[in-house]
Each structure stands twice: as C-alpha cells, then as structure tokens.
Amino acid sequence: MRSWLNAAAILLGLGLELGLGVGLALPHAVSAASAECQREGTLGTSRVLAVDPKIYPRVGLKSFPDTLPLRDHEVVLTFDDGPSPPMTNRVLDALAKECVRATFFLVGQPASGRAALVQRIAAEGHTVGHHTYTHAHIPRLTPAQAVDEIDRGIAGDELALHGVSTTTPSTPFFRFPYFESTPAMLEFLQSRGIAVFGADLWAGDWNPVSPQQELKILTSRLEQDRKGIILLHDPQPRTVAMLPTFLRYLKQHGYKVVHIVPASTMNQPDDAAPPGVHAARD
Numbered sequence: 615m616r617s618w619l620n621a622a623a624i625l626l627g628l629g630l631e632l633g634l635g636v637g638l639a640l641p642h643a644v645s646a647a648s649a650e651c652q653r654e655g656t657l658g659t660s661r662v663l664a665v666d667p668k669i670y671p672r673v674g675l676k677s678f679p680d681t682l683p684l685r686d687h688e689v690v691l692t693f694d695d696g697p698s699p700p701m702t703n704r705v706l707d708a709l710a711k712e713c714v715r716a717t718f719f720l721v722g723q724p725a726s727g728r729a730a731l732v733q734r735i736a737a738e739g740h741t742v743g744h745h746t747y748t749h750a751h752i753p754r755l756t757p758a759q760a761v762d763e764i765d766r767g768i769a770g771d772e773l774a775l776h777g778v779s780t781t782t783p784s785t786p787f788f789r790f791p792y793f794e795s796t797p798a799m800l801e802f803l804q805s806r807g808i809a810v811f812g813a814d815l816w817a818g819d820w821n822p823v824s825p826q827q828e829l830k831i832l833t834s835r836l837e838q839d840r841k842g843i844i845l846l847h848d849p850q851p852r853t854v855a856m857l858p859t860f861l862r863y864l865k866q867h868g869y870k871v872v873h874i875v876p877a878s879t880m881n882q883p884d885d886a887a888p889p890g891v892h893a894a895r896d
Contacts, residue, residue, distance in 0.1 A: 651713030657861050659715045660688070660870035666877035667786050667809035672800065674812020674843055677793050681814055684841045687869045691716040691844055692813065694745055694789060697724055697731040698849035705848040705857060706738060712861045715873040718848065719745040719789040719811070722770025732774035741875055742775060743787035743811065744768050753794050760799050764788070785876055787811055814842030817853075825855035832856075833863055 651658055663682060665673075672678040682690065691709075696702040696718055709716055718735050720742060725732050736742055746752070747766035755763060765781040768788075773779040786808040790799075793812055803810055817832035832844070846853050864871065 653713065657712040657714055657865040657871060659713065659873045662873045662875055663690075664875050664877040665787075665809060667804075667807050670809055671804045672810045672812070675814045676816075677795070677812030678810075681812075682843060682872075682874070684843075684872060685870075686840055687867075688841050688872050689836070689844050689864065689869055690842070690872050690874055691846070692719060692743075692789075692811065693717070693846050693848040694719045695749065696720055696848040697728045697735065699728065699731055701851060701854050702731060702735070702848045704854045706734060706740075708854075708857045708861065709740070710738060711858070712865075714861060714871050715739045715741070716871075717741040717743055717787065717811075717874055719743040719787070720767075720771050720774075721745050721749050722747040722767030725774045726770035727774075729774040729777075732771065736775055739873075741787065741873065742771060742785055743789060744771055744783055744785075744808075745789050746791055749791045751792060751794055752790055752799055753796050757798050757802075760796070761802060764799070764803070783808060787874075787876070811843065813845035815839050816845040817856075819847050819850045819853045819856075823852065825852045825859075828852050829856045829860055829863070832860060836869075 665682065670680065670682065673681045675681045684690065691714065693702075693705060693716060696705075697720060702718075715738075718740055720732065720735075722744070732742065744764075744767050746763050747770055748763065750763050752760050752763065768781050768783045769779040772782075772784060775784065786806070788803055788808050789811045795810065800810060815832075815835045817828045817835070819828050823831070836842075836844075846857070848854070863869075
C-alpha cells in the first residue's frame with residue numbers, strides 16, 4: 615500500500631480540531647507529488663483508480679445507475695464549489711496532515727482569478743475536475759448557453775492550472791452544479807470524452823447544521839453504505855471544522871481512501887482491475 619504526501623507537510627496544531635479554531639495554514643512552496651508519506655499513523659491514500667470516461671461516462675448512484683467499482687470500506691473524497699480561500703486552503707491542510715488525496719470540482723470563474731490556489735491543489739497531488747463557470751442551473755439555460763457555461767468553466771480552470779485557456783480539459787471529469795443535468799448536456803459531455811460524476815452519499819453540508827451534526831450525518835450514511843463517492847464542499851466552514859475528525863474516523867473504522875485520475879495518466883494498468891478502471895499500487 616502506498617500513501618501519498620506533500621513532502622513539506624507540517625503537522626497542524628490543535629486549532630484545526632473539530633470545534634476549535636481553524637486558522638492555521640500550511641505553506642505550499644514545495645510540490646506534494648514527489649514524495650511518499652513517511653509519517654506513521656496517518657490515514658493515507660490506499661490506491662489509485664484510473665477511470666476511463668469511455669467505459670464509465672456517468673457515475674454516482676444519487677444521479678445515475680452506475681458508480682465506481684469500489685471495494686467494501688473504500689471511499690473517494692470529492693469537494694465542490696472551490697477554490698475559496700481560506701477554506702480551501704484549510705481543507706488542503708487537513709488532507710496533507712493525513713496524507714490523503716482527493717478530487718476538487720472547481721468553478722471556473724473563481725478559479726481563473728486564484729491560480730496560486732488552484733496550482734497548490736494540483737501540486738499536492740489532488741485531481742482537478744470541472745464544475746461550470748458560474749455554478750449555474752444548467753436546465754435553465756438554452757443548449758448553447760449551457761455549452762458555453764461548461765466550456766468557459768473548463769477554460770477558467772485550465773488557465774489557472776496551466777496558463778492556457780482551453781476547452782479541452784487536462785482532466786476529463788465534470789460534475790453538474792446541484793446535480794442538475796439534462797439529456798442534451800449528458801450526451802454533449804460523453805461525446806467530448808468527459809466523465810460526469812454524481813455522488814453516492816453526502817452530508818448535506820449546504821444545510822445549516824453544526825460540524826458535529828454534519829459528522830453524525832455523514833458517518834451514519836457511510837455505515838449504511840459501507841463505501842462510495844463522498845460529496846463535500848470545501849468553501850463550507852462547517853466542513854472545514856468537521857474534516858479532520860472525519861478523516862480520523864475513516865482510519866479508526868478501517869476505511870481506505872481511493873484517489874481517482876483519468877485513465878490516460880496511468881502507464882501500467884492492473885490486469886485485475888474491473889473494465890474501464892485501472893488500479894495502480896506500490
């Protein structure tokens with residue numbers, strides 16, 4: 615099993631614990647993609663799944679019939695609606711402390727003006743997916759407007775990541791705001807080779823609940839489902855406060871974190887992996 619880490623990760627103080635302040639920040643001058651986690655006792659990232667959009671064009675049981683072929687007690691962590699400092703920074707701090715990699719579905723308009731934060735997300739080994747340009751309600755738009763909203767979002771994310779505005783995503787992963795898709799846009803994204811992600815479970819962190827209540831909701835749903843793609847929102851202060859305790863819960867209860875990447879990034883697929891998904895382990 616391989617655990618992933620920012621080589622420069624700094625142990626956060628008790629201020630990041632649930633119910634206390636979360637003002638500490640992690641310096642991010644050093645890339646996270648180049649080193650293994652050397653700290654004992656962290657949750658870690660157990661393996662990588664490389665997802666082929668041609669085989670898995672739509673996943674997440676809350677919206678679609680299929681989901682990723684995760685094993686019992688495996689979870690994929692996903693975060694929507696960023697980048698949003700300082701909350702996204704603090705989510706990154708919590709993930710780095712536990713050597714965990716996640717997927718961030720970014721909104722293009724704020725991303726295009728926060729290149730340093732977007733680049734930090736990628737540098738620390740996380741996957742960057744797309745979440746439109748303004749977080750619009752896609753069904754309320756004409757097809758042409760919806761395509762423009764999706765393409766501008768991709769272009770904004772790519773500009774922040776690579777300095778080039780392009781509608782060809784370096785990571786072909788997309789999530790609809792509010793999970794509001796349309797048949798036309800689902801077909802459009804599939805024709806472009808872009809996988810659409812729903813979720814298998816969530817805590818409803820957009821609702822006015824306390825961090826403790828959010829944790830209870832999320833863990834009770836996970837106990838029932840035992841695995842899945844988890845949706846959280848990095849701009850939400852309640853999620854920032856809850857996350858360190860939730861990561862410890864995952865470790866204490868035997869859960870494994872799986873990191874998703876596009877299939878094109880994996881050079882040596884595991885022959886034992888299910889069709890369309892390649893597992894890489896060290």
